[in-house]
Amino acid sequence: MTDQRNAASRQTETDFYYPLIIEQWNRRGVTNVEMARRLGKSVSLIGKVKSGRASFTAAMQIRVMEILEIDRQRAFLAAVWMKTPLAYFDDSFDKIYLVACRFVEASCPQLLSLAEQVKGDGLAPEAIERVLQSILMNMLNSVPPPRTGAN
Known part of the structure; x- marks a missing residue:
């Protein structure tokens, strides 16, 4: 036990x-x-x-x-x-990581603005985190899978 x-x-x-x-x-x-x-x-x-x-x-x-x-x-x-911790080592993860980094860089000003807006609204940090995770997961799910085979 x-x-x-x-x-x-x-x-x-x-x-x-x-x-x-x-x-x-x-x-x-x-x-x-x-x-x-x-x-x-x-x-x-x-x-x-x-x-x-x-x-x-x-x-x-x-x-x-x-x-x-x-x-x-x-x-x-x-x-x-x-x-999926071991995705870190997967070559196909590179594209997801690159897209996520670009998304975060482009979204950072908006996310900081959102944080300032809700700071005084009494929203729990967990609620904000869930919204941000949902946004990121939707963005990641919209990335097309890598192409395989010859073009």
Whole structure:
């Protein structure tokens, strides 16, 4: 029962990024000894974190992402918005990421204006986030699939 509670706790902390981080960690071939040295943590703790038996704090997660050179914006889109963390490594994800970046750049002034307008209206941040996620998902769903075969 304790293991289930611990797993549920870790899930709420880092579930979005965990599969992506572990995949990149393995792809890079970074040893637990090297990661422990770079983080200033014990090898034992790093082994437990990597295997899911210890909490992967947000601060440690950010530092590991830096060490593994994970693009945090790209990771956010894949893991949090699309809920498909390993899409980060998919070549076809490049187009989605590019379109999303362009959309955000073009929409940033409007989004900031929206945030200012609703700041005093008492809207919960969660409600605003749901609207913005819906906008982004609609935009991503409107991107045509990559063409395959010869033109």
